[in-house]
Amino acid sequence: xxxxxxxxxxxxxxxxxxxxxxxxxxxxxxxxxxxxxxxxxxxxxxxxxxxxxxxxxxxxxxxxxxxxxxxxxxxxxxxxxxxxxxxxxxxxxxxxxxxxxxxxxxxxxxxxxxxxxxxxxxxxxxxxxxxxxxxxxxxxxxxxxxxxxxxxxxxxxxxxxxxxxxxxxxxxxxxxxxxxxxxxxxxxxxxxxxxxxxxxxxxxxxxxxxxxxxxxxxxxxxxxxxxxxxxxxxxxxxxxxxxxxxxxxxxxxxxxxxxxxxxxxxxxxxxxxxxxxxxxxxxxxxxxxxxxxxxxxxxxxxxxxxxxxxxxxxxxxxxxxxxxxxxxxxxxxxxxxxxxxxxxx
Amino acid sequence: xxxxxxxxxxxxxxxxxxxxxxxxxxxxxxxxxxxxxxxxxxxxxxxxxxxxxxxxxxxxxxxxxxxxxxxxxxxxxxxxxxxxxxxxxxxxxxxxxxxxxxxxxxxxxxxxxxxxxxxxxxxxxxxxxxxxxxxxxxxxxxxxxxxxxxxxxxxxxxxxxxxxxxxxxxxxxxxxxxxxxxxxxxxxxxxxxxxxxxxxxxxxxxxxxxxxxxxxxxxxxxxxxxxxxxxxxxxxxxxxxxxxxxxxxxxxxxxxxxxxxxxxxxxxxxxxxxxxxxxxxxxxxxxxxxxxxxxxxxxxxxxxxxxxxxxxxxxxxxxxxxxxxxxxxxxxxxxxxxxxxxxxxxxxxxxxxxxxxxxxxxxxxxxxxxxxxxxxxxxxxxxxxxxxxxxxxxxxxxxxxxxxxxxxxxxxxxxxxxxxxxxxxxxxxxxxxxxxxxxxxxxxxxxxxxxxxxxxxxxxxxxxxxxxxxxxxxxxxxxxxxxxxxxxxxxxxxxxxxxxxxxxxxxxxxxxxxxxxxxxx
Numbered sequence: 001x002x003x004x005x006x007x008x009x010x011x012x013x014x015x016x017x018x019x020x021x022x023x024x025x026x027x028x029x030x031x032x033x034x035x036x037x038x039x040x041x042x043x044x045x046x047x048x049x050x051x052x053x054x055x056x057x058x059x060x061x062x063x064x065x066x067x068x069x070x071x072x073x074x075x076x077x078x079x080x081x082x083x084x085x086x087x088x089x090x091x092x093x094x095x096x097x098x099x100x101x102x103x104x105x106x107x108x109x110x111x112x113x114x115x116x117x118x119x120x121x122x123x124x125x126x127x128x129x130x131x132x133x134x135x136x137x138x139x140x141x142x143x144x145x146x147x148x149x150x151x152x153x154x155x156x157x158x159x160x161x162x163x164x165x166x167x168x169x170x171x172x173x174x175x176x177x178x179x180x181x182x183x184x185x186x187x188x189x190x191x192x193x194x195x196x197x198x199x200x201x202x203x204x205x206x207x208x209x210x211x212x213x214x215x216x217x218x219x220x221x222x223x224x225x226x227x228x229x230x231x232x233x234x235x236x237x238x239x240x241x242x243x244x245x246x247x248x249x250x251x252x253x254x255x256x257x258x259x260x261x262x263x264x265x266x267x268x269x270x271x272x273x274x275x276x277x278x279x280x281x282x283x284x285x286x287x288x289x290x291x292x293x294x295x296x297x298x299x300x301x302x303x304x305x306x307x308x309x310x311x312x313x314x315x316x317x318x319x320x321x322x323x324x325x326x327x328x329x330x331x332x333x334x335x336x337x338x339x340x341x342x343x344x345x
Numbered sequence: 346x347x348x349x350x351x352x353x354x355x356x357x358x359x360x361x362x363x364x365x366x367x368x369x370x371x372x373x374x375x376x377x378x379x380x381x382x383x384x385x386x387x388x389x390x391x392x393x394x395x396x397x398x399x400x401x402x403x404x405x406x407x408x409x410x411x412x413x414x415x416x417x418x419x420x421x422x423x424x425x426x427x428x429x430x431x432x433x434x435x436x437x438x439x440x441x442x443x444x445x446x447x448x449x450x451x452x453x454x455x456x457x458x459x460x461x462x463x464x465x466x467x468x469x470x471x472x473x474x475x476x477x478x479x480x481x482x483x484x485x486x487x488x489x490x491x492x493x494x495x496x497x498x499x500x501x502x503x504x505x506x507x508x509x510x511x512x513x514x515x516x517x518x519x520x521x522x523x524x525x526x527x528x529x530x531x532x533x534x535x536x537x538x539x540x541x542x543x544x545x546x547x548x549x550x551x552x553x554x555x556x557x558x559x560x561x562x563x564x565x566x567x568x569x570x571x572x573x574x575x576x577x578x579x580x581x582x583x584x585x586x587x588x589x590x591x592x593x594x595x596x597x598x599x600x601x602x603x604x605x606x607x608x609x610x611x612x613x614x615x616x617x618x619x620x621x622x623x624x625x626x627x628x629x630x631x632x633x634x635x636x637x638x639x640x641x642x643x644x645x646x647x648x649x650x651x652x653x654x655x656x657x658x659x660x661x662x663x664x665x666x667x668x669x670x671x672x673x674x675x676x677x678x679x680x681x682x683x684x685x686x687x688x689x690x691x692x693x694x695x696x697x698x699x700x701x702x703x704x705x706x707x708x709x710x711x712x713x714x715x716x717x718x719x720x721x722x723x724x725x726x727x728x729x730x731x732x733x734x735x736x737x738x739x740x741x742x743x744x745x746x747x748x749x750x751x752x753x754x755x756x757x758x759x760x761x762x763x764x765x766x767x768x769x770x771x772x773x774x775x776x777x778x779x780x781x782x783x784x785x786x787x788x789x790x791x792x793x794x795x796x797x798x799x800x801x802x803x804x805x806x807x808x809x810x811x812x813x814x815x816x817x818x819x820x821x822x823x824x825x826x827x828x829x830x831x832x833x834x835x836x837x838x839x840x841x842x843x844x845x846x847x848x849x850x851x852x853x854x855x856x857x858x859x860x861x862x863x864x865x866x
Contacts, residue, residue, distance in 0.1 A: 223727035226720055289728070
């Protein structure tokens with residue numbers, strides 16, 4: 001990613017044209033800032049720039065980044081999926097339930113997760129396109145519904161081997177190694193599987209959104225749905241599709257959480273939604289695109305991850321985290337909208 | 346009438362917008378109790394006059410007097426305070442649908458600074474009744490405005506405009522969205538005002554309105570007062586002055602009178618309005634064309650009259666008539682995004698029943714919607730809102746079956762279109778927002794020339810386009826017309842006459858003979 005920055009900045013320099021320089025800065029500003037942050041943290045704490053630490057940052061950011069990709073897809077169609085956090089949380093409870101209570105296989109748990117995500121996405125999409133509920137309100141409803149639903153089967157308890165179920169029986173199943181590996185194993189002993197999953201999903205999302213006709217219809221629907229429909233695009237189907245994709249990706253994130261934690265945690269996913277939304281919105285600014293884009297969302301999530309990791313290494317107190325995220329989000333939004341206004345036309 | 350005191354006197358009003366002279370030494374007198382109609386083609390300067398009088402714009406030079414005193418409104422509020430009330434066409438902006446009729450009537454009083462800050466509901470209702478009575482508004486004032494008819498909303502805005510007791514009332518296309526019966530209610534209210542001595546300036550495209558209301562008509566052409574007509578209005582003569590030549594009307598498109606297009610007959614069929622009977626006799630009555638479009642008893646709504654018309658391949662047929670007359674609805678029905686309530690449609694000899702826009706486009710029937718930014722173009726936030734991306738959008742599935750968009754293919758198509766339509770730009774990658782209005786419209790139009798059309802529906806294709814670009818667009822439409830049916834829906838008569846082989850008058854969901862409609866029979 002950093003490769004694209006160099007030529008742009010260099011091409012701008014010989015001309016020394018201010019407008020060009022500003023354009024290049026706009027495109028690469030956040031990425032440059034990210035590089036500068038990494039350099040600063042490394043200078044203060046050399047351990048920051050170790051392979052282990054960098055991958056642990058990526059692993060920590062991977063779930064949020066995944067969800068942010070899903071949110072980005074719904075933002076592209078002009079919607080806004082607020083239910084991704086709940087979908088992920090419910091999915092990890094569903095996976096745990098299948099494993100611990102039903103003694104299911106890793107594959108069954110995985111399938112249950114995806115089915116739940118696709119189902120929730122369909123539910124969102126139909127609420128929005130058929131019943132014409134505004135996007136934010138429909139997904140807010142789903143957020144509540146799923147946040148409540150995930151508590152019911154286990155009676156509000158976290159799910160692990162030995163949990164006493166509401167009917168008094170004891171859950172006797174366990175997380176098989178195959179499932180745990182999904183969250184804990186490292187490819188070639190270096191790259192954590194969640195990071196690998198994130199990379200695959202990101203590449204797929206970028207390819208579809210930026211280079212195919214399906215991506216064009218998604219963005220067209222978000223930009224001007226009437227124009228897209230009059231040009232023959234089945235916009236309602238694409239909107240449903242975007243929510244299904246978002247739900248499926250979020251449930252994948254849920255499966256990763258379950259595999260990493262090794263139990264169904266009722267507290268999981270509390271901050272996921274806000275972090276994912278923040279990453280998706282920071283993503284608007286990342287490449288100076290000023291629109292939802294998958295690569296930007298992932299970069300946004302990594303940016304937040306780097307910042308938090310570095311500050312923690314420098315002994316910043318944990319309770320500063322939300323404030324720092326908030327500041328970053330506001331700065332990115334101001335950047336996107338103010339420079340966009342002045343410079344866009 | 347001529348002895349009544351002068352309410353408004355404008356002398357030598359001039360206004361420039363960049364290089365174009367919107368108004369050029371325009372004079373206007375409106376007397377008390379008089380309805381003066383302001384006529385003119387699009388861009389003739391009508392709206393500039395209305396904007397200057399209502400305080401939206403300031404004239405570059407010239408003087409305005411209201412009731413004998415200098416009138417220099419600094420804003421719309423100021424104009425209202427000085428005694429000039431305006432009723433705009435876009436009434437949606439002027440009412441609050443969620444409030445009751447009474448609350449809407451009192452909106453001005455409530456929001457005026459220094460007004461009473463409390464009034465009992467009964468007192469408010471009493472005040473509202475008083476205002477409503479002035480325009481003969483007879484509905485439950487406590488009902489929410491949202492459920493009321495367009496006519497009621499219009500009367501509410503009128504009543505509010507009158508609450509300030511204006512000396513002069515400006516009406517901009519007041520009947521655009523009204524049925525004939527609803528328009529009568531409005532006119533009755535205006536008659537009452539006239540007898541109270543209010544001067545009224547009326548802008549309308551409906552000949553029937555003008556004949557019913559106007560004491561005098563002032564015709565604008567290229568920003569100048571071209572002629573003044575006294576009642577009874579000679580609409581033909583006024584229209585001839587408006588467009589600067591005799592009315593070049595071709596044949597009517599009556600049921601059964603399908604006319605075989607014949608390019609050489611084009612000149613012959615140019616006839617004045619009075620020569621219509623002659624023209625109609627020339628038009629041969631043909632069997633329905635095997636290639637072309639035909640509608641039989643087509644109903645846009647269950648209670649609307651059935652429409653019969655046909656258009657042959659190679660022919661450009663224009664539907665003209667006032668805004669709100671149902672032209673767009675007709676276009677959308679032919680395109681398949683509205684269901685017809687009855688009747689049949691035939692295209693090239695086979696039944697035409699498109700289920701959606703996608704189905705119509707798949708059958709190479711295309712529609713350019715009115716208001717390009719609402720119906721055709723994508724905002725700049727959309728990544729492919731460039732010329733090439735805009736052009737290729739409807740054909741992505743057709744061109745790129747595998748899903749991957751090949752930039753070379755769409756850029757080549759865009760280069761051809763840019764050349765063909767003479768779009769002024771740097772290249773296919775130019776963002777559409779950065780083009781001029783005329784060039785944006787050309788891009789929207791070019792999109793439906795990228796693939797060959799069997800039928801092309803154009804809803805207000807000259808909207809926001811200057812005269813030069815309009816001529817170029819007409820030229821393009823004529824050049825490509827041979828292989829398709831072209832139907833144009835425009836409210837401006839001059840535009841219809843400029844582009845079409847045949848002009849039909851369409852208003853209130855009914856096709857009329859253009860000349861009969863203009864003559865008011």
